[in-house]
Amino acid sequence: MSAKERIEELRARMGQSIIGQRAVIDRLIIGLLANGNLLVEGLPGLAKTRAIKALAKNMEAKFSRIQFTPDLLPSDVTGTEVLYKSGDETEFRFDPGPIFANIVLADEINRAPAKVQSALLEAMEERQVTVAGKTHKMEPLFMVMATQNPVEQEGTYALPEAQMDRFLMHVNITYPPVEDEVEVIRLVRGEEIAALEEQQGQAASGDRPAPIPQETVFAARREIAAIHAADAIDKYIADLVNATRVPAEFGDDLKRWIEVGISPRGSLALDKCSRTHAWMSGRDYVDPEDVRAILPDVFRHRLGLTFEAQGEGVTPDQVTAEIVRQVALT
Template sequence: MSQELADPRAAIAALRERMGEAIIGQREVIERLLIGLLANGNLLVEGLPGLAKTRAIKALAKNLECDFSRIQFTPDLLPSDVTGTEVYFQAEGGGSFRFEPGPIFANIVLADEINRAPAKVQAALLEAMEERQVTVAGKTHAMAPLFMVMATQNPVEQEGTYPLPEAQMDRFLMHVLITYPPVEDEVEVIRLVRREEIAANAPPQADGAAGPAAAPIAQEAVFAARRAIAAIHVADAMERYMADLVNATRVPDAYGDDLKRWIEVGASPRASLALDRCGRTHAWLAGRDYVDPEDVRAIVADVMRHRLGLTYEAQGEGVTPDAVVAEVVRQVALP
């Protein structure tokens, strides 16, 4: 047994370090991508153009033993462009239909600018994201054991886009926001890209002169980490705390006038399940075998921000989902 399989924590730490070498200053984003991978969920990554959304996801796929595919969502995309289709093959003595898998059949699928395709195409992802299978022409095709969708969207330039329906938003384990990096990190980004340009334009060297590239992290390390995460202890009080956080969004009038004015639709039970899965994963990444309130508070905004329906009054006042989640956390008593 290789060392990374015997110690999945070391393998995931190596994966985090390699991603950090390719992405400067986005440590929280790297952590969220790893949580999504280990919690076996789908992520929606949102940020302005040029903030390394695609680069971050590619860095994860590059350093992991996996099949990677990218789907650039556009208004003229068809559902079959995502899922695949039945193709007729002519042969001697007759012909037959065969299923030609689409780009959704990969381990890590990057759905780039997902809100630029109409609802019919977005809906093609729903079955794969939730059921881990795709049905085409009445036949069901299972996804690989390691499968996750990482979708990106741009919060501006909404002309010609199609907002994701609530049913699809709810299927994302987390909604991750990427913001501008600090100036110091941006200087490092300039240097990193310059080094990559120099390396790309350098003349070929003799065999072995540059040294062998590090082998990607094996998929089995991810599965081993998931087994360890499944065994993380969650106390009864912590389970109640997670349920209380979600329930507070459904009965906001019991938690203050502000929440009553701000929340129109509360979070679904998927939010409670996501808090549990992400909380256990966060605890495991921190080196603990139990979940404490800080694990839940660290990921609650990512889990809840896309599951809340805000009132027109809240939107008119400029209240963000993150501000609502922060108020929920403030109002719900710690265990």
């Protein structure tokens, strides 16, 4: 079975647990294949944690969940040196924290203070953790998926721009349509019945499908690296990012709305995600629609809006849509 077929199987399995969130499932898989970290935002109860767990459950990967709270310490995330004694000998050994996993769920990341949030920076960017002067490497397959609640701000700490930029994409989860919500009710009801039957030993026997091996992800990444991007596509990506830096050249609205433009890290993220989107669409080249499809998720957390824009209720997605309208493919 090819890497593409296995990834399609992963997508299908996740779709069985997450109803009506096909775009979210695709973004989670794109983040995995693009070797990036994701920030997932949505109101409580919209299956943010469930979606991330569905990805980890169907992968041959070690999963770890960190529930961020105001009293969390950096060592609770990274691990610490522990003194061990054996007979007359004592030594310090590194006790790895929950960050040492393949897929890490940082739940409600904005509930932890800045010191703890910054503990993730080195792991997310450098794929390593330094404790007591010693560097400890992460696994080759490593991904942080952080969630945050956009409305409840009491007892939260806003993520600094430096950390926001470390996330490859900012994925929004919205309310499902009514017909999908009906399916959600039936799905969860069926899961509860199955769990009760299993407790009573009445569950039907059957083998759970084998998890998708990690090598599938690495094979897919090698294929994605070979996806062709024409010079015009590279120029289009650069022009889209540049429009956020010189908004006055693209109309009065963008001039009023954008205060801080996007760094080259945004260009690199847009290139990687566009090539991954093209691969998942079954093409060996990047189309302009690949760029436009992934653009809001890459720009959403990187655009710095003015107070005027925020006062008018202008969202980053509206600004992104205007940039797409103003910037031509040349």
